[in-house]
Amino acid sequence: MVYILNIETATKNCSVSVGANGTTIAFKELSEEQFNHAEKLHVFIKDVLNQASLDLSQLHAVAVSKGPGSYTGLRIGVSAAKGLCYALDIPLIAVDTLAVLAAQISVANGLIIPMIDARRMEVFTQQFNEHNKAITPAEALIIDETAFADKSGNIHLVGDGALKCKTVLTSDTFVFHEDVVYPSAKQMSPLSYEKFQQNDFVDVAYFEPYYLKDFMLTTKKITN
Structure with a gap:
């Protein structure tokens, strides 16, 4: 059995799942306006592993939604995925965010x-x-x-x-389809498993999210 942790943080939805041979067996997500992904993500990872009765050491790969999407959300998801792959010495899989959304x-x-x-x-x-x-x-x-x-x-x-x-x-x-609003890690399981079977991995050291547009920093104008 191939276990893959899937991380989706490209939008307001902080979403995590565990797939077993391409089938989602554990899943948790929350959509908030405040983009609290940094606070929620690692808690959700722990929760879905507990749901699946798995330890981190049993994972075969980590998959992350690569974009396009929120600059901050993508950075948080990719950073977490990279850290896990480094620590566990397992491959990193990048899944297109729009493909995840379409798969719903x-x-x-x-x-x-x-x-x-x-x-x-x-x-x-x-x-x-x-x-x-x-x-x-x-x-x-x-x-x-x-x-x-x-x-x-x-x-x-x-x-x-x-x-x-x-x-x-x-x-x-x-x-x-008004019931489908955000991409979800629940739909990532078959996509990431297909890439795993094809050995379609990305370089943990050099992989960057696909932003599609350059990040624009805006500042408020100060008036006296």
């Missing part, structure tokens, strides 16, 4: 388009077919009435970025 729904036909809020009317997004396979690269896209106008058939939208676009994307072709 299953459709018979049409496109699956996960969207992560990137502020204002911009989203991190990517297109997947009905088999949950990526058919376009991830991109930062500003949404307007013309978005995806060249696509036919049902377009299934998931994520917090999709929810804010409901007033703009009004065509009947758009299907909003």
Whole structure:
């Protein structure tokens, strides 16, 4: 049995799971506006290992959601994953965040388009077919009435970025899955196990999250 710890912190959702041969056997998450990932993550890791009746020494790999997403959230998740891999001498697996979000729904036909809020009317997004396979690269896209106008058939939208676009994307072709808001470690288990079987690992020393956009530091203007 291959046990993989999955860590997802790319959004407001702090989410951790344990997968056994690709099936999630333990899971815990919490979504908060305050981004308390630094406080919650290691507690959640301990909790899911207890749920699965496992010790850290029994893990075969650690998988982390690599982005795009929140700069701070990604740094916290990747740092924790790296630390565990170093200490346990096990491989690190990087899973695409948008693939994790897309995997939360299953459709018979049409496109699956996960969207992560990137502020204002911009989203991190990517297109997947009905088999949950990526058919376009991830991109930062500003949404307007013309978005995806060249696509036919049902377009299934998931994520917090999709929810804010409901007033703009009004065509009947758009299907909003409002119950799917954030990527979750629960869906990471089959994705990380597939990468484990393929020996698709990343370098623990040099791996960095995929931010997609440069980090912008803003400061408040001080007035006298």
